[in-house]
Amino acid sequence: MQEVIVRAEVPEDVRAIDVVNLSAFQGEAEARLVSAIRASADFIPDLSLVAELNGRIVGHLLLSKVKLQHDGASKTVLALGPMSVVPSQSHRGIGSVLIQAAIGRAKDMRYAAIIVAGQPDYYERFAFQPAATWGLSSNLRLPADALTAMELMPGALKGGGQVNYPALFAEIF
Numbered sequence: 001m002q003e004v005i006v007r008a009e010v011p012e013d014v015r016a017i018d019v020v021n022l023s024a025f026q027g028e029a030e031a032r033l034v035s036a037i038r039a040s041a042d043f044i045p046d047l048s049l050v051a052e053l054n055g056r057i058v059g060h061l062l063l064s065k066v067k068l069q070h071d072g073a074s075k076t077v078l079a080l081g082p083m084s085v086v087p088s089q090s091h092r093g094i095g096s097v098l099i100q101a102a103i104g105r106a107k108d109m110r111y112a113a114i115i116v117a118g119q120p121d122y123y124e125r126f127a128f129q130p131a132a133t134w135g136l137s138s139n140l141r142l143p144a145d146a147l148t149a150m151e152l153m154p155g156a157l158k159g160g161g162q163v164n165y166p167a168l169f170a171e172i173f
Protein backbone atom coordinates (compact mmCIF):
# COMPACT_ATOMS: atom_id res chain seq x y z
CA MET A 1 0.00 0.00 0.00
CA GLN A 2 1.24 3.52 -0.76
CA GLU A 3 1.89 5.61 2.28
CA VAL A 4 -1.23 6.83 4.01
CA ILE A 5 -0.89 9.97 6.07
CA VAL A 6 -3.20 10.32 9.05
CA ARG A 7 -3.64 13.79 10.50
CA ALA A 8 -6.22 15.91 12.30
CA GLU A 9 -8.70 17.71 10.09
CA VAL A 10 -8.28 21.41 9.33
CA PRO A 11 -11.11 23.74 8.26
CA GLU A 12 -10.14 23.40 4.59
CA ASP A 13 -10.89 19.65 4.78
CA VAL A 14 -14.57 19.95 5.63
CA ARG A 15 -15.89 19.62 2.10
CA ALA A 16 -13.61 16.67 1.30
CA ILE A 17 -14.69 14.90 4.51
CA ASP A 18 -18.31 15.39 3.46
CA VAL A 19 -17.54 13.78 0.12
CA VAL A 20 -15.89 10.79 1.82
CA ASN A 21 -18.90 10.25 4.08
CA LEU A 22 -21.39 10.69 1.25
CA SER A 23 -19.54 8.15 -0.86
CA ALA A 24 -19.03 5.55 1.88
CA PHE A 25 -22.54 5.57 3.33
CA GLN A 26 -25.90 5.28 1.66
CA GLY A 27 -27.64 8.57 2.29
CA GLU A 28 -26.61 11.76 3.99
CA ALA A 29 -27.26 10.95 7.64
CA GLU A 30 -23.63 10.23 8.58
CA ALA A 31 -22.29 13.31 6.77
CA ARG A 32 -24.90 15.39 8.59
CA LEU A 33 -23.97 13.77 11.91
CA VAL A 34 -20.30 14.64 11.38
CA SER A 35 -21.23 18.27 10.65
CA ALA A 36 -23.52 18.45 13.67
CA ILE A 37 -20.86 17.02 16.00
CA ARG A 38 -18.31 19.43 14.56
CA ALA A 39 -20.61 22.29 15.52
CA SER A 40 -21.17 20.96 19.05
CA ALA A 41 -19.24 21.16 22.32
CA ASP A 42 -18.49 17.44 22.01
CA PHE A 43 -16.16 17.99 19.05
CA ILE A 44 -12.43 17.49 19.60
CA PRO A 45 -10.56 18.90 16.57
CA ASP A 46 -7.45 16.79 17.27
CA LEU A 47 -9.56 13.61 17.18
CA SER A 48 -11.27 14.18 13.86
CA LEU A 49 -8.78 12.33 11.71
CA VAL A 50 -8.38 12.19 7.97
CA ALA A 51 -6.45 9.64 5.94
CA GLU A 52 -4.64 11.16 2.97
CA LEU A 53 -3.36 9.18 0.03
CA ASN A 54 -1.45 11.01 -2.68
CA GLY A 55 -2.70 14.30 -1.30
CA ARG A 56 -6.35 13.27 -1.45
CA ILE A 57 -8.57 12.63 1.58
CA VAL A 58 -9.81 9.05 1.29
CA GLY A 59 -10.89 8.30 4.85
CA HIS A 60 -12.23 9.94 7.97
CA LEU A 61 -12.73 8.89 11.58
CA LEU A 62 -14.33 10.93 14.32
CA LEU A 63 -13.94 10.52 18.07
CA SER A 64 -16.16 12.85 20.09
CA LYS A 65 -17.06 13.31 23.73
CA VAL A 66 -19.92 11.33 25.20
CA LYS A 67 -21.13 10.97 28.79
CA LEU A 68 -20.97 7.73 30.70
CA GLN A 69 -23.45 7.71 33.57
CA HIS A 70 -22.92 5.43 36.52
CA ASP A 71 -24.43 5.55 40.00
CA GLY A 72 -25.46 9.17 39.64
CA ALA A 73 -21.98 10.21 38.51
CA SER A 74 -21.01 11.17 34.99
CA LYS A 75 -17.69 10.96 33.21
CA THR A 76 -16.52 11.83 29.73
CA VAL A 77 -15.44 9.04 27.42
CA LEU A 78 -15.13 8.98 23.62
CA ALA A 79 -17.60 7.80 21.01
CA LEU A 80 -16.04 6.43 17.83
CA GLY A 81 -17.89 7.18 14.64
CA PRO A 82 -18.83 7.77 12.03
CA MET A 83 -15.81 6.40 10.22
CA SER A 84 -15.54 5.95 6.50
CA VAL A 85 -13.21 5.07 3.67
CA VAL A 86 -14.08 5.87 0.05
CA PRO A 87 -15.25 2.66 -1.69
CA SER A 88 -12.47 2.85 -4.29
CA GLN A 89 -9.84 2.57 -1.52
CA SER A 90 -11.58 0.23 0.92
CA HIS A 91 -10.16 -3.18 1.95
CA ARG A 92 -6.61 -1.83 1.76
CA GLY A 93 -6.02 -1.29 5.44
CA ILE A 94 -6.85 2.44 5.53
CA GLY A 95 -9.65 1.95 8.07
CA SER A 96 -7.24 -0.02 10.26
CA VAL A 97 -4.59 2.70 10.07
CA LEU A 98 -7.20 5.31 11.05
CA ILE A 99 -8.39 3.29 14.03
CA GLN A 100 -4.89 2.59 15.32
CA ALA A 101 -4.00 6.27 15.01
CA ALA A 102 -7.20 7.30 16.79
CA ILE A 103 -6.55 4.94 19.68
CA GLY A 104 -2.96 6.17 20.05
CA ARG A 105 -3.94 9.84 20.00
CA ALA A 106 -6.83 9.35 22.43
CA LYS A 107 -4.48 7.58 24.84
CA ASP A 108 -1.89 10.35 24.54
CA MET A 109 -4.64 12.89 25.30
CA ARG A 110 -5.50 10.86 28.40
CA TYR A 111 -9.08 10.00 27.54
CA ALA A 112 -10.35 7.06 29.59
CA ALA A 113 -12.20 4.86 27.10
CA ILE A 114 -13.70 4.57 23.63
CA ILE A 115 -17.22 3.31 22.91
CA VAL A 116 -18.43 2.14 19.48
CA ALA A 117 -22.03 1.71 18.36
CA GLY A 118 -22.45 -0.78 15.53
CA GLN A 119 -20.45 -3.25 13.42
CA PRO A 120 -18.94 -5.24 16.35
CA ASP A 121 -17.32 -7.76 13.97
CA TYR A 122 -15.18 -5.02 12.47
CA TYR A 123 -14.16 -3.34 15.72
CA GLU A 124 -13.45 -6.45 17.76
CA ARG A 125 -10.33 -7.09 15.67
CA PHE A 126 -8.87 -3.91 17.18
CA ALA A 127 -9.42 -5.26 20.70
CA PHE A 128 -12.73 -3.56 21.28
CA GLN A 129 -14.74 -5.87 23.53
CA PRO A 130 -18.48 -6.37 23.93
CA ALA A 131 -19.90 -3.66 26.17
CA ALA A 132 -21.50 -6.40 28.23
CA THR A 133 -17.99 -7.25 29.49
CA TRP A 134 -18.35 -4.23 31.80
CA GLY A 135 -22.14 -4.11 32.03
CA LEU A 136 -22.31 -1.08 29.74
CA SER A 137 -25.48 -0.08 27.90
CA SER A 138 -26.50 2.94 25.86
CA ASN A 139 -29.50 5.13 25.15
CA LEU A 140 -29.45 4.15 21.45
CA ARG A 141 -31.94 1.71 19.98
CA LEU A 142 -29.36 -0.93 19.20
CA PRO A 143 -29.07 -4.65 19.89
CA ALA A 144 -27.03 -5.08 23.09
CA ASP A 145 -24.25 -6.90 21.23
CA ALA A 146 -23.78 -3.98 18.81
CA LEU A 147 -22.04 -1.91 21.46
CA THR A 148 -18.30 -2.45 21.96
CA ALA A 149 -15.74 -0.60 24.03
CA MET A 150 -12.06 -0.27 24.89
CA GLU A 151 -10.46 0.99 28.08
CA LEU A 152 -7.59 3.41 27.45
CA MET A 153 -6.93 3.63 31.18
CA PRO A 154 -7.11 0.39 33.10
CA GLY A 155 -10.34 0.09 35.07
CA ALA A 156 -11.96 3.09 33.36
CA LEU A 157 -15.11 1.14 32.51
CA LYS A 158 -15.26 -0.88 35.70
CA GLY A 159 -18.78 -0.89 37.07
CA GLY A 160 -20.34 -0.27 33.64
CA GLY A 161 -23.10 2.30 33.30
CA GLN A 162 -25.08 3.91 30.52
CA VAL A 163 -23.47 5.74 27.61
CA ASN A 164 -25.68 8.72 26.81
CA TYR A 165 -25.25 9.58 23.16
CA PRO A 166 -26.40 13.07 22.13
CA ALA A 167 -29.75 13.11 20.31
CA LEU A 168 -27.83 13.76 17.07
CA PHE A 169 -26.87 10.06 16.96
CA ALA A 170 -30.45 8.81 17.21
CA GLU A 171 -31.01 9.61 13.54
CA ILE A 172 -28.66 6.87 12.38
CA PHE A 173 -29.31 4.28 15.08
Ligand SMILES: CC(C)(COP(=O)(O)OP(=O)(O)OC[C@H]1O[C@@H](n2cnc3c(N)ncnc32)[C@H](O)[C@@H]1OP(=O)(O)O)[C@@H](O)C(=O)NCCC(=O)NCCS
Pocket residue numbers: 024025081082083084085086089090091092093094095096097118119121122
Ligand atom coordinates in the same frame (compact mmCIF):
# COMPACT_ATOMS: atom_id res chain seq x y z
C1 LIG B 1 -15.83 -0.02 7.48
C2 LIG B 1 -14.77 0.73 6.71
C3 LIG B 1 -14.48 2.09 7.39
C4 LIG B 1 -13.49 -0.11 6.68
O1 LIG B 1 -12.47 0.59 6.03
P1 LIG B 1 -11.35 -0.22 5.21
O2 LIG B 1 -10.29 0.74 4.87
O3 LIG B 1 -11.99 -0.98 4.12
O4 LIG B 1 -10.86 -1.22 6.37
P2 LIG B 1 -9.62 -2.18 6.33
O5 LIG B 1 -9.06 -2.30 4.96
O6 LIG B 1 -8.70 -1.76 7.41
O7 LIG B 1 -10.27 -3.53 6.76
C5 LIG B 1 -11.04 -4.22 5.81
C6 LIG B 1 -11.67 -5.37 6.51
O8 LIG B 1 -12.67 -4.91 7.37
C7 LIG B 1 -13.77 -5.80 7.38
N1 LIG B 1 -14.95 -5.03 7.18
C8 LIG B 1 -15.14 -3.98 6.35
N2 LIG B 1 -16.38 -3.50 6.48
C9 LIG B 1 -16.97 -4.25 7.44
C10 LIG B 1 -18.25 -4.26 8.02
N3 LIG B 1 -19.18 -3.39 7.63
N4 LIG B 1 -18.50 -5.18 8.99
C11 LIG B 1 -17.57 -6.07 9.37
N5 LIG B 1 -16.34 -6.12 8.83
C12 LIG B 1 -16.05 -5.22 7.88
C13 LIG B 1 -13.56 -6.84 6.33
O9 LIG B 1 -13.20 -8.03 6.98
C14 LIG B 1 -12.39 -6.30 5.56
O10 LIG B 1 -11.53 -7.34 5.29
P3 LIG B 1 -11.34 -7.78 3.76
O11 LIG B 1 -10.66 -6.63 3.07
O12 LIG B 1 -10.51 -8.99 3.86
O13 LIG B 1 -12.73 -8.01 3.23
C15 LIG B 1 -15.18 1.01 5.23
O14 LIG B 1 -15.42 -0.23 4.60
C16 LIG B 1 -16.39 1.89 5.08
O15 LIG B 1 -16.26 3.10 4.97
N6 LIG B 1 -17.59 1.28 5.04
C17 LIG B 1 -18.81 2.02 4.86
C18 LIG B 1 -19.11 2.90 6.03
C19 LIG B 1 -19.19 2.11 7.33
O16 LIG B 1 -19.85 1.09 7.40
N7 LIG B 1 -18.51 2.65 8.38
C20 LIG B 1 -18.41 1.99 9.68
C21 LIG B 1 -19.54 2.29 10.55
S1 LIG B 1 -19.52 3.92 11.22
